[in-house]
Amino acid sequence: MRYDQSVTLIQNQVNDDDDSLDQVVTDVKTPVKANVQSTKVTTASGKTFRSLIVRVYGDYQANQIQIGSKIFEVQDTSKHNCRTDFTLITNEVIFHG
Structure with missing residues (x-):
C-alpha cells in the first residue's frame, strides 16, 4: 500500500487546569503520509454518501483531518495491525430517477 x-x-485536546473553572481547547496538528x-x-x-477512507501507518487519533485546504470531520476510526483507518463523509449522493 502506498x-x-x-x-x-487534528486532535482536539482539553487543557483542564485544577485551579481554573475554564477549559481551554487546543488543536494539535500532526502532518503524516496517508493513502x-x-x-x-x-x-x-x-x-448513500460519498466518503473518503484515509489510511495512515501507525497508531493515531484524530477528530478532524485536513486534506489540502479542506477540513473533514472523522466519522469512524478503525485500528488494524500497525495501521489506522479514518472514514470521512464528504457529501450526500443524490440519485435522479
Whole structure:
C-alpha cells in the first residue's frame, strides 16, 4: 500500500487546569503520509454518501483531518495491525430517477 498523500491529523485536546473553572481547547496538528481512497457508503435507511477512507501507518487519533485546504470531520476510526483507518463523509449522493 502506498502512502503518497500528505494529510494533517487534528486532535482536539482539553487543557483542564485544577485551579481554573475554564477549559481551554487546543488543536494539535500532526502532518503524516496517508493513502486516501474514495468510496460510497449506504446506510440502513437507504441514503448513500460519498466518503473518503484515509489510511495512515501507525497508531493515531484524530477528530478532524485536513486534506489540502479542506477540513473533514472523522466519522469512524478503525485500528488494524500497525495501521489506522479514518472514514470521512464528504457529501450526500443524490440519485435522479
